[in-house]
Amino acid sequence: MQADAPIPATDRAASPPMPQSCTNFKLRQLMRRVAQHYDAEMAQCGLKTTQYSLLSHVLKLGPIRPSDLAAAMKMDASTLTRNLRPLVEAGWVVLEAGADARSRLVHITDAGSDKRAEAQRCWKVAQRALNDTLGVERVAALHALADESLALLAPTAEQEHGED
Helix, strand or coil, rough: CCCCCCCCCHCCCCCCCCCCCHHHHHHHHHHHHHHHHHHHHHHCCCCCCHHHHHHHHHHHHCCCCCCHHHHHHCCCCCCCCCCCHHHHHHCCEEEEEEECCCCEEEEEEEHHHHHHHHHHHHHHHHHHHHHHCCCCHHHHHHHHHHHHHHHHHHHHHHCCCCCC
């Protein structure tokens, strides 16, 4: 091929089209639809998906300090406190004294473990239905894309500690 000959279209790297709509809006639309799907199933056992997630984390990580639980769930402490309150009132989790007078630990109760097991059955129904609707390959690709995007968007150590 001559140096000044045009490059065939098949040899050019095709660049993807520039997104024309708001990514935030698109993701919120998807999240609302997925949340509605899971919430409908979780309502069968009387829990919200956020409560199921919280019970699951406490079961897996507990007993755990609230600040560590909030960090593990990537939420702020005030949101965690607000979300824990109904679980404590239902008797599914308890806040007990920690190693010193200022620290507290979140524990799941036997009733909480039972509720979580019941809720897990509802969650599995929701997950299977989503896999069937979207296809397992698409769900796996969505998970991979979400994980990759989260890693790329993770705050740097300086941002986490408020440094410039």
